[in-house]
Amino acid sequence: MNDILASASKALAEVTPATLEDLGQATEANLTKTWRGNLARIAIEDLSGRADLTQTTAAISQLADAVIQRGLALAEAEHPLPEGTRLAIIAMGKSGGYELNYVSDVDVVFVAQGDLSAASNLAARTMQICSAATWPIDAGLRPEGRNGALVRTIGSYLEYLKHWARTWEFQALLKARACAGDMRLGQEWMDAIAPMVWEASLRPGIVEDVRAMRRKVEQSIPAHRAAAEIKLGPGGLRDIEFAVQLLQLVHGRGDESLRVRSTLEALDALVEGGYLGREDGADLARTYTFLRTVEHRLQLQQLRRTHRIPDDGEKLHWLARSLGHRSVEQFRSEWAKHAATARRLHEKLMYRPLLEAVTRVPTNELQLSTEAAHSRLSILGYADPARAMGHIKSLTAGLTRTATIQSTLLPVMLRSFAASPEPDRGLLAYRQVSEKLGRTPWFLKLLRDGGPAAVRLARLLGSSRYLTNLLLRHPESLRILSEDSELAPRNATDLAAGLFAAVDRHSDPHAAVAVIRALRRRELIRVAAANLLLLIDIDEVGTALTDITDVTLQATLRAAARAVGSTVPIAIIGMGRLGGGEMGYGSDADVLYVHAGTTDEERTHAREIIELTQKLLAAPAGDDPPVDLDAGLRPEGKGGALVPSLETYRRYYEKRARLWERQALLRARPVAGDEGLCEQFIALANEHRYPQGGLSDAELIEFRRMKARVETERLPQGADPSWHTKLGRGGLVDVEWSAQLLQLRHAAQIPQLRTWGTVPALQAARSARLAETGALDDLIASWQLVSRVRNAITLSRGTSRDELPRNAAELQVLAQILGYEPDSEEFTDRYLRLTRKGHIAATKLVYDVDNLNGLN
Template sequence: MPGHALNADEARLAVVAASNALADFLRAHPESEPALTEDEDAGFARVRAAGPFQLNTAWKENLLRIAAADLTGAADLRATSDALSRLADAVLARGLDLAREEHPGPARLAVIAMGKTGAEELNYVSDVDVVFVAEGDLALATRQAARMIQIVGPATWPVDAGLRPEGRSGALVRTVESYTAYLKDWARTWEFQALLKARPAAGDLELGLEWLAAVQPFIWGAADRPGVVADIRDMRRKVADSVPAAERKYEIKLGPGGLRDIEFAVQLLQLVHGRGDPALRVRSTLEALDVLVAGGYLARRDGEDLADTYVFLRTVEHRLQLQRLLRTHRVPDGGEPLHHLARTLGYTTDEGFLAAWRAHATTARRLHEKLLYKPLLDAVTLVPTHELRMSESQAAGRLAVLGFDDPASALTHIKKLTAGVSRTATVQRALLPVVLHELADSPEPDRGLLAYRQVSDKLGSTPWYLRLLRDGGPAAVRLARLLGTSRYFTSLLLHVPQSLRYLSDNADLTPRPREELATGMRQAAARHQDATAAIGAVRAIRRRELIRIAAADLLGLLDDQAVGLALSDLTDAVLEAALEIASRGLADAPPMAVIGMGRLGGRETGYGSDADVVFVHSGETDAERRTAAKTVESVRTLLAAPTADPPLQIDLDLRPEGKGGAIAPSFAAYRRYYADRARLWERQALLRARPVAGDPGLAAAWTEFADGVRYRPGGLTEAERVEFRRVKARVDSERLPRGADPNGHTKLGRGGLVDIEWTAQLLQLEHGDAPGIRTTRTVPALEAAAAAGHLNAADLLSLREAWLFVSRVRNDMTLARGVPRDDLPRSGPELAALAQTLGYGDDTERFLNDYLRLTRRAHEAAQRIVYGA
């Protein structure tokens, strides 16, 4: 504002209208009226020349000048706050000069401005926060500092030295060495936060700069301390709780949606990211918002909204304080005080002001919650400060230490991601430290970084992508973890990277119900007349849902039972949509039902599972039988056709007569087969069969028929028990692949899934009338058998624990490799990666021991139940 010309009449009217206190001063001191329009240098000159009794008048004359420029629009908020802060510097300097005249001596003493004074954000009425640093005669320096406080406080603003080490109980004056020793050993998080705004303001400025240089490493190393983010969040809660509940809705500073909400969020971002980016080391809130946006740490829109809200709230604070030159942050609850405030802010009605205030408070609170509590901050603090400031050679070495097998390639990816001055590169520079650290903890960091670059290359120019990673809750951390853990997830995501939106919110990772999926697929297919295009739309939905399920599974949001249910529901919906598409326009099409068998029928589908099904129709003529067969072939072809979306292989081998039978038997033929020729194992296979798609009436009739076959009164005959054991022995001896380890095959090995499933199925065949045992699912069948007294508690525990654990292992092997696998890796990186994915860290031996122990117990239980051993 220096040299800015003001109209004297407008300035006087504006001051009188806005401030009763300054109007009273003008009436009592008419000689001060020229101060309304004088320049800054003249005003400060009177402060620097004032004696102890003239200091108050010189101060108020400067307040007149600053208020006049503010109220007439000649100065914006930044200029007003800056002028007030420079006035505080002049006042502090004069107060110290006067104190030294009373207590002369050679001590070096620097006055360090803190808080709003340090940030050059001072209000009209505020404490002036300071700390003192001295060299030489500390007793003399202490007397000078104490006397300065006594001179300045009553005449101008109160001077508060409470932010010094140990607070009001600590020494008023300290040396640089004493201050840094305190910061090293005793300082708490809020004290480092307070130092963000520190600057030398008066006295020995050279000493002040020495002090500032000495404390900088402590400020920007604070985020390396454990729990720093939680400490700042906790401090904000305490500040908010310090305001009485009845007063919070009127508070523009400490209450929800107040100034502190903005300041705490901004300061936390500075502390966390400023370790590696010196551009963030600024003191004022508005300047910090500017550099946070420029550096990509804050979305432009969020930065603009916060800046607008901050300016609004600070302006309201200024108008409140000007009225009587009293320190207040409380908006009046009505009457003339509220009318006065609204008018000085340019609002014609009280409601207009209150509506604007509510809107800004809502913005401040929303963005405070978004920024202060975003998981990316916690993740960034896990990255040591020194890793944010490395040369290329140091970075390569550090990447090797972190576990990247090819640091040179990793550096190439990093350079490509961060090259240039675009906003995309800027935001990537902010994100990559977190991404790299998360990848370093994953089984395949190199592959994960490559995938991250591929996703970024595809979406980097998409406005929402980097905004999601920076601001979308846990999205960035989750994406890195998933890309470094699962080839299956990565391959799915690279074709539809837009699906990573799911990662920001747990609600988006909840598997969709079967009916919702079926409806969506039906609607998507209806938009296409061509069958290939229609099934393409269905398969695209399936891919997105597989991404959702795999992500939720890997992030621990689903247990293995829930994964099986979700994958089965998805397959059911796909089969229903495919059957409708394949039946379009076919003459002589009979009612058809699709019967899920095996893991699909048991709602225990894994990531690598085929769809074991049987198609049944109610047609009677040759034309209907041909149409049914054509429909089945069409379904099988459409779902298996090579496209960018993963295929769903249809397995029809469990139909009557197996591979030699009709691919679409009629219901009548199906019934005849089971009445005349079906073997025991085929009755057993029906225990896991359920209708999954097609005609509801036919499905109900089939279920009634199947129940009569699989759940026969009286259980098995002795001959059937012998047959069951004979077939089970053949499965154990003949179906295990050549060279496979019988102790490490998740499906056919000892204590593997087949062992446990056959045990459950034997109990169902023997006790089909037991309550709850008529289920197609393995664990519920075992639990029902135990509840009915047909399985002891110890065996139930052994079988259930093994089934859940082995299912988890089998799914994780598919997720990790991207292709189905049944045999455990015996050693090396694959075993280490599997153990890590399962939560064992580097302890592969403990994982193998757990696997062998659980499967051994399950095998022993299965042997006792099946063979009576």
């Protein structure tokens, strides 16, 4: 140890160790020697292993206090203060946090009362004495920096903090403490500024301010030096300190246990309060201790201020040995590991969306157990505050880690629920999900650390009964809420590959369909969440829901065929919204079944396979949305064979099919089964849905007659045509029949019209100039809005409905889900305007002969 100390600092090794009592008697002439003697004493304890990092930095900080106190006494002997004048010196930065380095500036500010001129002279002389003999004393953290007054009153400080202070100045004040002079005045100053410091998180943009300051500090280092910087560079001490201080500023407003000065104490408090995971807290503490120890060893080498790791040579070897490493490589490996930890957790903590959410919560809402909580819940919009308090008490009861973390999350969650359409239902659902998952280690960690997961979950649970029901069945799916990439819908190919492999492991079709249902449930959660969070548009929703249904049918048909033990060629053809790739959350799956069997046994097997497929999908599945297969569009309807042969379809369409059945074939799309049979059926469908020469005059009259009957006879009695999303003005039927009429008339000559979807057909008609562009645009806009509304109704209510709600509260919920402001008529105005324009366009296109002739 003596060899290490001697090589660490010749200056210290030659000094007789001293005590703080010695320093208290020092003159200006021997202040330096006594100071060095104290540093030597501290270094001996440090390098011998008798003092840990916390003890070492506290001892150095206490030495700084003693230096300032002695410097003040020597200065006051020269410049005594007039009667009634008081001066307090406030330690800042690492000195204030009892974290001072061996070689460092000692940051201070001065506060006075009485004769400020005399106090300023005394402060300046104190700095001069101390800086000449020991460390530089730096008052640059005072208001207005080096351009500001050296000494201020408490009132002057408060005015500055109120009107002009920047975020970093409040951050610096986290470590402030009185260290010398009139300690009572210092405490008065601390008591006065503390409320402003801890309310600073209410300042607009404070989180981004701290992030920006960290980036600025990092960018101030030349690129060629950054990798060797253990203080300011990426993965350095500032990464940890900024993250910890940001968490303190944000959460300390509501939790006094976080109002501590040292970084390691703050880490302990953050872990204990549930704001930081135990593992993350331990990793940060180890890394901080390692980096500070390295910093101390670097400074002891030549007793000079440095934070750079030497490139190579004896200095680097000495550093590695002094830290207990056998080689430079071993030291570099540990350093790289700790630097990576500091950077990873810095990014994780500094960029939590939860931080911004907390800053938006008023201080009085951060306390969940106060008597005023009940009234605050009422003000926030909870219809039953008493029941809400019951949920809160249940979630935060006891002294468990789970209850602690819930206490940190709930203030934000409660306000997020309040901003959702149904706060009470959202909080109830959150309690139910928490009770299901509260004991799993990842759940609360996900909400606290998982990016936007907590805020997103609150929005989803407070918006959608449909999604809530699914989440209660499959709460593990909450994991997807932390990353946008996890919310991107999976395509049919990827879904099928994973599902088929899973299904093939089960010989029992009921076990196989359980796997299928689980995948469907998970994917519905993914799509519904992305939809409600406005991450995907209506076309993407339709495609995703269609892909999920396709794969569900493919996998179930596969399991049923294996159970029956037949290889008879069977195909499932999607019709209606399934065939058009436009499935909604409440859509039935319209299908046609076809087989290519040639024997009675094969025909029997085909029927058994399809019946088993339908039975498996129709079995009760709790709150899972059902898969309703509807084969009513088959030849002869419900009176015809369930699974006709391809030849039966051929004869029927050639001799007996009516216009509406040929119209329905416009959406016929292969979904599952034998690929060759699918191709044959589509070739047959093409002959009848894209007729050469379009429609005859008689067929055109028939089309219009059918459209008129739909408008007049199928609309439910008492329904408002302006509010019915399917059969009303500008609703789905208006738009889809318009698109299908264009296809029936022109698809034989214009291949681009041979598409299953409504919007693609209208877009193709626009490109071919088959009608006025404005009218086709109006039809597209109406269809997209109506489709969004229908999905939103199902998401909100948990069940499908064709008519907009009449109830004002339900209508407001619907508007919020769609992204409109609550209590605004913007949604209804837009809906009525777009559907009215869509209806006008549809009427003109269907009933105006000139428009049907095209414009080209």
